[in-house]
Amino acid sequence: MAHSKSIIPKSNAFDQNLSRRTFLRSMGISLALPWMPSLGLRSEATGKLSYSVSPLSPPTRFACLYFSNGVEPEHWWAREDKGGMVMGPGLAPLRSFSQDIVFLKGLFNQQAVKHPSPHLGRVPNLLSGAWVSDDQDLIKVGETMDQRLAKHLGMRTRLPSLVLGIEPTEMRLEDGLSMLYGSCISWESDTKPAMKEIYPSRVFEALVGDGTQRQLDRSVLDETLQDARSIRNRLNHRDRIKLDEYLESIRSIERRIEMASEEESLEGWQPTLTEPNLPPPAEGLPQDIPRHMKLMSDLLVMAFQMDRTRVATYMLNNDLSQMNFGFLEGVSGSLHLDLTHNGRDPALEAMYLRTNQFHVQQLVYLMERLRSIEEGDSKLLDNCLLLFCSNLFDGDKHQADEMPMILAGGGSQLPGGRVLDLGSRPVEERRACGLYLTLMQKMGMTITSFGDADSPLDLDARI
Numbered sequence: 001m002a003h004s005k006s007i008i009p010k011s012n013a014f015d016q017n018l019s020r021r022t023f024l025r026s027m028g029i030s031l032a033l034p035w036m037p038s039l040g041l042r043s044e045a046t047g048k049l050s051y052s053v054s055p056l057s058p059p060t061r062f063a064c065l066y067f068s069n070g071v072e073p074e075h076w077w078a079r080e081d082k083g084g085m086v087m088g089p090g091l092a093p094l095r096s097f098s099q100d101i102v103f104l105k106g107l108f109n110q111q112a113v114k115h116p117s118p119h120l121g122r123v124p125n126l127l128s129g130a131w132v133s134d135d136q137d138l139i140k141v142g143e144t145m146d147q148r149l150a151k152h153l154g155m156r157t158r159l160p161s162l163v164l165g166i167e168p169t170e171m172r173l174e175d176g177l178s179m180l181y182g183s184c185i186s187w188e189s190d191t192k193p194a195m196k197e198i199y200p201s202r203v204f205e206a207l208v209g210d211g212t213q214r215q216l217d218r219s220v221l222d223e224t225l226q227d228a229r230s231i232r233n234r235l236n237h238r239d240r241i242k243l244d245e246y247l248e249s250i251r252s253i254e255r256r257i258e259m260a261s262e263e264e265s266l267e268g269w270q271p272t273l274t275e276p277n278l279p280p281p282a283e284g285l286p287q288d289i290p291r292h293m294k295l296m297s298d299l300l301v302m303a304f305q306m307d308r309t310r311v312a313t314y315m316l317n318n319d320l321s322q323m324n325f326g327f328l329e330g331v332s333g334s335l336h337l338d339l340t341h342n343g344r345d346p347a348l349e350a351m352y353l354r355t356n357q358f359h360v361q362q363l364v365y366l367m368e369r370l371r372s373i374e375e376g377d378s379k380l381l382d383n384c385l386l387l388f389c390s391n392l393f394d395g396d397k398h399q400a401d402e403m404p405m406i407l408a409g410g411g412s413q414l415p416g417g418r419v420l421d422l423g424s425r426p427v428e429e430r431r432a433c434g435l436y437l438t439l440m441q442k443m444g445m446t447i448t449s450f451g452d453a454d455s456p457l458d459l460d461a462r463i
Contacts, residue, residue, distance in 0.1 A: 058269055058375040058383045059156075060413070060443050061304045062149060063312040064127065065366070065388045066185050067359040068321045069340035070395030071404045072352045078103035080419050090356045093364045097408070099417040100367065100381065102459065104405040106423035107432045110452060112391070118398035120174060120181040122391045123319040124193070126403075127185055129433040129451035136176060137238050144187045145436040145450060147194060149311045152445050158308045159206060161186070164296050165196035165315040166289070167323065174320060182319035196315060200281035200292070203299045207308045208276045271307040272375055278302055289327060293362050301369045305380060310443075316359055319391065328354050340395035352395075363388045367408055382411030385439055403432065407459070413442055414459065429457070 075090035085098040094101060109129045115121025121132045130142025146161060154160025163186045170179035184193035197203050232240060278298055286292035293316060303309050317323045321336040331339070331351045339355055342348035363386070370381035386408040393399040402423065407414060422430050433451030438459055440447060448454070 056269055056376075058378065058380075059153075059307070059310055061310045061312075061384045062146065062439060062443055063300060063304075063314065063366075063384065063386050064146060064185070065363055065386065066126065066313070066315045067356075067362075067388075067390050068123075068315075068317045068319045069336060070390050070392030070399065071356050072349055073394045073399075074349075075353050076356065076393075076404055078419050080417070085417050085419065090353060091360055091406075093357055093360045094406075097364060097367055100371075100408055101416050102407040102414060103419045104407060104435070105419070105421045106402050106425065106430050107405055107435055107457075108400060108402050108430060109432050110427065112400045117175040117177055118400075119319050120177040120179070122398075122400050124181045124184055124187060126389070126391045126432075127313075127436065128187065129431065129436075129453070130190070132177075132181060134177065136173075136178075139178060139180060140190050141181070141187050142190055142451070144185065144194075144313075145433075145440060146186050146311050146313050147188050148447075148450070149440060149443055149445070152440075153310050153443070157310055159303070160309065160311070161194065162203070162300065162303050162309045162312040163194045163196045164203065164300065164312065165198045165318070166292055166296065167315070167318045167321060168198055169195060170318065179318075179320070183315075185315060186313045194313075196313075199285060200295045200299060201283050203296070204276070204278070204280050207299065207303050207306065271305060272373065272380075273302065273305040276302060276306070289323065289325075294365060297362065297366045297369065300366070301373070301380070304370075304384065305373055316362055325351070325355050325358070328358055330354055342396055344396065360388075363406070363408065370409065378411060381409045384409040385414065385442060387435075387439070402430075405432075405435070410442075420459065428455075431457075435459075 071090055075088045077088040078091060079086050085101075085103070087095055087098065087103075091103075109122070109125055111129060111131045112122040112125055115132055116134065117132070121134070124141040125132050127144035127146055128142035133140035150161035165183075167183070169183040172179050174182065180193060184196065186194040186196070188194045197206070232243060235243060281295060281299075286295065296314065300312055300314060303312065317336060323336045325331045325336055325339065326333075328351075331354050334348065334351065336355060339348055339352045342352055366386070367381055370384055371379050373380040375383055388406040388408065390404050391400070393402045393404055408416075410416075431451070431453045433453035434455060434457035437447065437450040437453050438456040440450065441456055
């Protein structure tokens, strides 16, 4: 346990008006105690102590899986039936998990609909509902719900959150805006994205390494800093701030790896996995897309099982993705962006459907892995809240007045086999931020508003 000199009087050592972190103090030394349920957990909103958390209950985890450019609308539907949920062809891979999902229809981000950029104004605000700056000189969106969760839960795990992706972060311009917007759905603050990791070997190192064998490819970081210094003096004040924020995002990945050498004292609950159950991935970037995606899902599962983090986002592709889906049967000659913006060409629409099914298969693979792991009397899937979504509905029309969304897992917290259609409800009841507020509350946060939502979404409602 960490120790440091204390300047707080010994008489305060067992004051019941305590924060989560409590200290034993004696002879000028402070020893940090693990969190103890009997001491309670302080509410961020009210400041009151709560004693309702069971020390033996597995924690709830959250993960968002994002796929770009929307869906083929004719085939993306679900309805409840006496025999169970009936799903359209786009959701076919999920049929065996129909009792573990809630199909959401009609949720949207109002600021995204208003934005003039049909893509970059509707991606980085996916998990915040915030306005995306349309000023080329100002990168600004809003803190996302996953990072709000990370700040709330991050002290209990080695990594506050896991930010994963498949395609690299892009810095070119599109629609007059930075493709940084199209490459990041997780934002630590209004101006700072949480930079995603696309190399499986680096994710593995962050989860299980001691930070000594790899310093985030120190030579790469050093070269980046050297290049930055060479141009910094030529930038105006605003651009210097932008450059500094980008470099700070890169450094944050390095710090996460360094944190791997620090172990947090465990709460009463014990993770079911203490050592990695995967071999270290090979260096470099996998060139086989299905294998790359499955490997990142495996690492995400391992992170949850080892309790290395309880919050994750995973971008299966960037917005305006150039991913080539030629590895799928029946798909050839077009990149993902071309398939999704197809002008209603029947041949391209059929291939678009196959890419939708492929993305759904990634959710199914993750659910299968989570369902195979026991945690006491439950499955790991029961202790995970999974959000599967895209920023657009009909990708060809850039439709943003609703988003394709599926909730999975959750056990008793989220009874499945249901369709929740909010399309005909008032705008206040269709805000995606209401869903995010509900999920954050289920994760233990006692906040009452988030983004443009002042009330949580009632996930127990029926059609």
